[in-house]
Amino acid sequence: xxAPTYNFAYLDEQTKRMIRRAIxxxxxxxxxxxxxxxxxxxxxxxxxxxxxxxTAAILGPVDKLKVIDQGSxxxxxxxxxxKFFEKTAGVAVTTSTGEATVIQTRHRIPEATLQAHQVLVxxxxxxxxxxxxxxxxxxxxxxxxxxxxxLIHVKLYEDIARFGHIAxxxxxxxxxxxxxxMDPSPTPKFDNPKMNNSAALQLFGAGREKRIYAIPPYTSVxxxxxxxxxxxxxxxxACCALCNAxxxxxxxxxxxxxxxxxxxxxxxxxxxxxxxxGHRGSENAAPYAESANA
Amino acid sequence: MYVAVKGxxxxxxxxxxxxxxxxxxxRDVPEVSLAQISNQLGLAVDRxxxxxxxxxxxxxxxxxxxxxxxxxxxIFLLRAFRATLPRFGSSEPVDTSQMQVRxxxxxxxxxxxxxxxxxxxxxxxxxxxDPVLTGESSPEQPAVVTGAEPGIMPRVTDILGRDxxxxxxxxxxxxxxxxxxxxxxxxxxADRDLRLQNLARADEGFLLSLGYSSQRGYGRNHPFxxxxxxxxxxxxxxxxxxxxxxxxxxxxxxxxxxxxxxxxSDTEAPCFTRGYGxxxxxxxRKVMSMALVDRTLRARELGEDIKAPAQDEEFxxxxxxxxxxxxxxxxxxxxxxxxxxxxxxxxxxxxxxxxDANETPVALQEAAE
Amino acid sequence: MLDVTANSxxxxxxxGAAASDEPLLVAANLxxxxxxxxxxxxxxxxxxxxxxxxxxxxxxxxxxxxLQILSGQLTPNTGSVSYRMRDxxxxxxxxxxxxxxxxxxxxxxGFVHQDPAMGLRMAVSAGANVGERLMAVGHNHYGKIRDTxxxxxxxxxxxxxxxxxxxxxxxxxxxxxxxxxxxxVTEPRLVFMDEPTGGLDVSVQARLLDMMRTLVSELGLSxxxxxxxLAVARLLSHRVMVMQGGRVIETGLTDQVLDDPREPxxxxxxxxxxxx
Numbered sequence: 001x002x003a004p005t006y007n008f009a010y011l012d013e014q015t016k017r018m019i020r021r022a023i024x025x026x027x028x029x030x031x032x033x034x035x036x037x038x039x040x041x042x043x044x045x046x047x048x049x050x051x052x053x054x055t056a057a058i059l060g061p062v063d064k065l066k067v068i069d070q071g072s073x074x075x076x077x078x079x080x081x082x083k084f085f086e087k088t089a090g091v092a093v094t095t096s097t098g099e100a101t102v103i104q105t106r107h108r109i110p111e112a113t114l115q116a117h118q119v120l121v122x123x124x125x126x127x128x129x130x131x132x133x134x135x136x137x138x139x140x141x142x143x144x145x146x147x148x149x150x151l152i153h154v155k156l157y158e159d160i161a162r163f164g165h166i167a168x169x170x171x172x173x174x175x176x177x178x179x180x181x182m183d184p185s186p187t188p189k190f191d192n193p194k195m196n197n198s199a200a201l202q203l204f205g206a207g208r209e210k211r212i213y214a215i216p217p218y219t220s221v222x223x224x225x226x227x228x229x230x231x232x233x234x235x236x237x238a239c240c241a242l243c244n245a246x247x248x249x250x251x252x253x254x255x256x257x258x259x260x261x262x263x264x265x266x267x268x269x270x271x272x273x274x275x276x277x278g279h280r281g282s283e284n285a286a287p288y289a290e291s292a293n294a
Numbered sequence: 295m296y297v298a299v300k301g302x303x304x305x306x307x308x309x310x311x312x313x314x315x316x317x318x319x320x321r322d323v324p325e326v327s328l329a330q331i332s333n334q335l336g337l338a339v340d341r342x343x344x345x346x347x348x349x350x351x352x353x354x355x356x357x358x359x360x361x362x363x364x365x366x367x368x369i370f371l372l373r374a375f376r377a378t379l380p381r382f383g384s385s386e387p388v389d390t391s392q393m394q395v396r397x398x399x400x401x402x403x404x405x406x407x408x409x410x411x412x413x414x415x416x417x418x419x420x421x422x423x424d425p426v427l428t429g430e431s432s433p434e435q436p437a438v439v440t441g442a443e444p445g446i447m448p449r450v451t452d453i454l455g456r457d458x459x460x461x462x463x464x465x466x467x468x469x470x471x472x473x474x475x476x477x478x479x480x481x482x483x484a485d486r487d488l489r490l491q492n493l494a495r496a497d498e499g500f501l502l503s504l505g506y507s508s509q510r511g512y513g514r515n516h517p518f519x520x521x522x523x524x525x526x527x528x529x530x531x532x533x534x535x536x537x538x539x540x541x542x543x544x545x546x547x548x549x550x551x552x553x554x555x556x557x558x559s560d561t562e563a564p565c566f567t568r569g570y571g572x573x574x575x576x577x578x579r580k581v582m583s584m585a586l587v588d589r590t591l592r593a594r595e596l597g598e599d600i601k602a603p604a605q606d607e608e609f610x611x612x613x614x615x616x617x618x619x620x621x622x623x624x625x626x627x628x629x630x631x632x633x634x635x636x637x638x639x640x641x642x643x644x645x646x647x648x649x650d651a652n653e654t655p656v657a658l659q660e661a662a663e
Numbered sequence: 664m665l666d667v668t669a670n671s672x673x674x675x676x677x678x679g680a681a682a683s684d685e686p687l688l689v690a691a692n693l694x695x696x697x698x699x700x701x702x703x704x705x706x707x708x709x710x711x712x713x714x715x716x717x718x719x720x721x722x723x724x725x726x727x728x729x730l731q732i733l734s735g736q737l738t739p740n741t742g743s744v745s746y747r748m749r750d751x752x753x754x755x756x757x758x759x760x761x762x763x764x765x766x767x768x769x770x771x772x773g774f775v776h777q778d779p780a781m782g783l784r785m786a787v788s789a790g791a792n793v794g795e796r797l798m799a800v801g802h803n804h805y806g807k808i809r810d811t812x813x814x815x816x817x818x819x820x821x822x823x824x825x826x827x828x829x830x831x832x833x834x835x836x837x838x839x840x841x842x843x844x845x846x847x848v849t850e851p852r853l854v855f856m857d858e859p860t861g862g863l864d865v866s867v868q869a870r871l872l873d874m875m876r877t878l879v880s881e882l883g884l885s886x887x888x889x890x891x892x893l894a895v896a897r898l899l900s901h902r903v904m905v906m907q908g909g910r911v912i913e914t915g916l917t918d919q920v921l922d923d924p925r926e927p928x929x930x931x932x933x934x935x936x937x938x939x
Contacts, residue, residue: 006378035479040377044370045621047628070631076302077628083303107632125625136608138482146762150769150799154784157791157798160805161827163644169636188636208618210479226805234639251631252638266632 009056009089015039019057019212023203026214031176032144033127038210048081049207051104051123058119058203059085059102064092066100071108071249071266078106097269107170109191111248111270114200116217122185124206127213129173129183149181152224160229169234175222176215184221190234190249195221238263241283243274317362331355340546340575341365345616346372347476347495348379349545349574366497370617377476386530386539387466390523390549390572391449397524397576400450402553408447413524414576450521451551451568460553460566482608489591489607490584494572496614498580504604505586513590513602517569520553524576548573550581554589556596567596685747687712687853687885688733692742695728702728703909706742712852715879715886717900717917719893719932725909726889727857733887734774734855735764749852769796773846773854777861779838782845783830789816789841790826796849815844820874836867840874847878856888860895872898893933897921905929 007013022036041049059065065085069078073095081104082093094100097110106123114120130140133151143149152173159167172189176182184195185204195202195215202215215221223231239246241262248270250263262283265271275284318325332339332355342354346369354372361367397413400406412418454460464486472487480488493501508514526546530539552569569589571581590604603609613619686709693706703725710716718726731737733744735756747753749771756764768774776782783792793812794802802808813823819840821833830838839859846854859875860868876899879886888899896903896917903920905913905928913926924930 010378012378012380035481037476037478039476040370040373040617042374044624045618046623046625047621049621070629074302075629076306079302079306106628107630125622137612138608142761146765148765148799150795153798153803154787154791154795157794157805157808158788161788161790161809164647167640167644169640170633186630186633188632190636208622226808227803228806234636236639249632250635252635266635 006088008061009059009085009091010042011039011053011056015053016057019053022212023054023057023214026203026212027201027216029180030216030219031174031180031182031213033206033211033213035210036212038207041207043080043084045208046125047077048104048106048123050205050209050212051106051121051207052081052084052205053207054121054203054205054212055085055102055104056089058121059089059091061089061091063101064094064099066094066097066103066269067105068103068108068110068267068269069106070251071110072268074268095269096273097267107186107188108249108266109187109194111245111265111267112273113194114198116199118200120198120200120202122187122202122204124183124185124204124211125208127183127204127206127209127211129171129181144180147179149175152181153226156224156226156229160226166225166229166231172231173224175224177219178222181224182213182215182221188234188249189223189231192221192223192231193233197221236263239281240265240271240274241281243271243279243284244281245271245274245279317360326359328352328355328359331358337576338363338365340573340577341498341580342368342372343574344577344580345369345495345497346376348372348376366616366620370620373617383531385542386532388527388529388545388547390527390547391452392446393523393525393527393547393549394445394544395447395523395525398447398521399519400521401519402450402521403453406448406450406453415578447523449523449551451553454520454553454566458565461556461568463568480611482611483594484607484611486588486592486595489611490570490572490588492611492614493584493587493591496584497616497619498577498583500614500616500619501583501587502579504590504610505583508586508590508602508604513593513605515567515569515586515589515598516555517552517586517589518554519582520551522548522550522578522581524548524578546575548575548577548581550578550585552582552585552589567592685751685753686710687714687747688887689745689753690733690742691745693729693732693739693744694741695732695737695739701725701909703732703906704741706911708904708911708914710853710885710887712885713883714902715884715888715900717896717903718887718889718906719891719896719903720906721891721932724906726906728909729906730855730857730887730889734772735759735768746853769799770849771851771853773843773851775839775842775846775854775856775859777858779830779835779842782842783838785831786829788827788829789821789833792830792841792845793848796845800849811848812844815848816841818878819844820870834867835863836871839863839871843875843878847882847884850882852885854884854886856886856890858890858892859888860890860892868895875899893921905932 011019019036022034026032026034038050038053041052043049043052055065065082066073067078067082069075072078085091086093097103097112101117102119102121103110104121104123109120128140130143130152133155134140134143143151156166159165168189170188171183171186172192174182174184174192174195184192197218197220198215199217201217204213206212225231236250238250240248240250242264245265248265248267251266252261252263254261332351335358338358339351339354342357342365343349343351346354346357348354353375354368357368357371358365360371395408395411397415398408398411400410451460455462473485473491475488475491524546526544528544529542531542532538533540550571554567554569556567557564567589569585571584571588573580573584587604587610590602591607591610593600593605594607598605600606688710691707694704695702706729708716718729720726728737732739735744738757744756745753746756746767759767774782784795790809790812793815794808797808797811809826813826816823816826821837821840821844825833830841833841860871863871872895878884879899886899888895890896900917903915903917904911905920905926907928913920913924913929920929921933924933
């Protein structure tokens with residue numbers, strides 16, 4: 001399967017070194033967006049080119065790679081990226097969160113707690129948490145440099161004034177290591193607490209915007225809020241219809257034309273693991289069996 | 295029993311087979327060859343080479359064929375290939391004053407050394423669909439000019455430059471090598487070398503609209519088409535081993551030099567200023583648009599007010615690349631279930647709060663009655 | 664962190680001046696030219712705590728350029744501006760780094776633009792407009808920020824019921840009062856004002872001036888007010904500086920300059936704008 005014309009993990013070694021330097025700098029300054037000379041990848045910008053470049057730069061032959069999109073290993077883009085690395089790096093792949101050494105993700109953090117030997121690589125569309133408040137890069141860089149974050153609190157203030165609570169559901173801004181305000185990528189705010197003090201290294205790659213940033217292991221990550229309106233992680237009112245989990249992020253599935261719906265875990269590995277451990281939800285009384293309905 | 299959706303892998307394979315089938319089209323119609331594309335759709339090839347930043351007619355033709363004629367997809371294919379190519383070094387700057395000119399027009403002087411050369415152009419054609427082209431056409435052989443050999447012609451801006459009427463072209467500065475935004479992350483403010491590189495790779499349609507907007511008053515700078523020239527130039531590479539520049543071959547280029555007004559400043563006498571455009575092949579619309587936008591983007595350097603989009607380098611440079619733009623626009627096709635779910639949850643909460651808040655007074659009112 | 668509560672009103676103007684004999688701001692030989700055009704030259708003066716200085720002149724006299732230089736937004740070609748910081752140390756603006764200058768600008772200084780749209784976030788609620796400076800210096804309690812904003816709205820005579828409305832729904836006079844509240848919430852010691860009543864109806868102007876005069880004296884503010892309107896100078900300022908062609912041609916106590924102008928140009932200004 002190895003493509004003979006390309007280097008291990010597609011990128012040439014010079015490019016990998018450039019990306020690794022950016023990653024090291026990012027780790028040294030938690031939450032700071034390090035510019036890097038993002039390459040044109042053979043998949044479109046906005047489809048994970050930043051994450052793919054970071055993964056390509058850190059992947060070694062003994063790594064075990066897991067790729068998820070929306071929490072699932074089987075969404076088309078996750079498959080496409082996983083196959084890309086199978087083909088260009090020949091590394092072992094897995095869908096098991098526990099077995100993976102490198103996990104590339106779009107929009108979710110796995111439910112299972114990550115460990116010290118693991119690296120979580122996020123695909124980031126827009127790395128700048130202040131972008132929609134201030135469109136100019138020159139101005140937002142200055143705001144970060146001077147730690148001028150009043151504007152982002154203005155946004156939170158407005159939410160509370162209008163809705164009575166902070167109305168940001170995903171890409172909820174955080175402060176890393178008590179210094180830089182960071183965009184966690186469009187993960188639901190449900191996942192924010194998992195970033196804090198994580199044993200795993202978290203790397204963020206934005207290919208189109210040419211930025212890499214990082215949260216080193218055991219670093220404080222605080223979701224922005226007010227003392228009297230503290231951050232509240234999103235809680236579903238339902239539990240998973242397949243594995244009965246009450247603590248996971250759920251996808252809503254519309255089951256018929258009359259608007260009936262059910263909720264299932266967005267993290268498919270978590271759900272399947274629970275089912276094979278014997279947990280049963282309302283829609284899954286029978287023993288769990290993997291099946292395909294392509 | 296509900297089973298999570300599976301089978302994405304086979305779906306992708308099947309979709310790609312279907313794509314290949316559609317690309318080929320009716321199998322009774324002969325397959326188009328790369329030579330046909332390169333020869334008969336030459337301007338498409340020129341555009342793909344320019345915005346793909348790779349001068350290779352055959353690969354550009356292949357990209358157009360593979361992309362089923364979708365130009366941005368073809369540009370993307372060429373760019374992705376280019377990114378993997380090893381880099382041996384940079385060529386010497388090409389000298390367009392030494393161009394073997396095939397077309398050269400100026401709107402500033404009626405006549406000048408070398409004269410006006412119309413060359414192959416759509417200009418002054420009547421845009422009437424030509425029924426002859428529905429079948430096989432056999433156009434007449436081109437007229438051959440006897441006597442005068444077209445060739446080396448001085449550039450109009452050099453003629454103006456002799457009297458100091460136009461700002462001098464900046465000289466090469468060995469202390470400050472020309473930047474490369476494919477090798478270093480772009481940061482703002484960006485100097486003209488990086489701006490020109492960005493514009494050269496930029497989407498033709500985007501530049502056309504921006505250049506047009508500047509003509510309509512959004513960042514007006516009074517341009518004259520000083521000169522547009524098309525022809526072949528030599529590319530040379532300084533080979534350190536042999537100690538001199540080795541010719542690598544020749545490429546076709548279109549160059550546009552716009553001449554613009556400038557009122558001068560406290561340190562400089564009034565003079566004309568330049569807007570510059572350069573593209574592979576014959577890409578006149580591209581180089582003219584590029585030259586207009588190059589000039590509007592010099593507002594900061596020349597101390598002009600920055601008010602229009604075409605003068606705003608962050609705006610222009612961040613949005614000019616069609617490979618970046620198409621990727622991000624099209625990424626909206628990717629699943630966003632998780633974010634959408636979060637928004638759905640939030641929206642339901644807000645709607646419930648709204649309903650609760652608006653019901654209470656009604657209830658009170660009823661109780662009072 | 665600043666202790667900012669609505670009721671900690673400073674005593675009268677005299678108290679601020681008594682705090683130090685040193686001037687609050689010193690301008691020395693300021694000059695700025697654009698090519699051959701000198702926008703201002705040789706401007707020197709001192710401003711003391713609690714003092715309000717009006718800079719008057721026709722448009723093009725250089726008064727707005729001067730205000731930009733004094734507030735650190737424009738670098739002069741010659742001369743310097745020094746400011747006595749809250750810690751009592753007087754510093755040259757040119758030696759401060761950008762972070763220090765910006766911090767000063769959003770805490771100890773205020774800047775009131777002629778066009779409120781320049782100084783406000785027009786799409787953001789009044790409460791957030793007033794609260795922004797507090798949040799920028801680390802205030803993190805929504806309820807307290809809102810209370811402070813409410814009391815400031817009251818002080819500038821805006822109904823607290825309008826706290827969640829964006830200034831684009833406000834009248835011109837209300838916008839200007841909101842801009843003032845937004846600036847004063849961190850209790851700055853020095854406020855720059857650029858034609859603060861420009862573009863407002865006469866009746867609205869009068870109310871605004873009256874309110875500004877009260878606030879300035881209650882808070883013991885120092886202010887530098889640029890205006891072409893001598894009525895504004897007369898109502899607000901202790902001292903007046905008259906500019907013409909980039910130079911200061913006359914300076915003195917407000918009543919003295921306006922009632923008994925020495926320079927022919929000033930006499931012309933006074934007679935045309937303040938008919939007896």
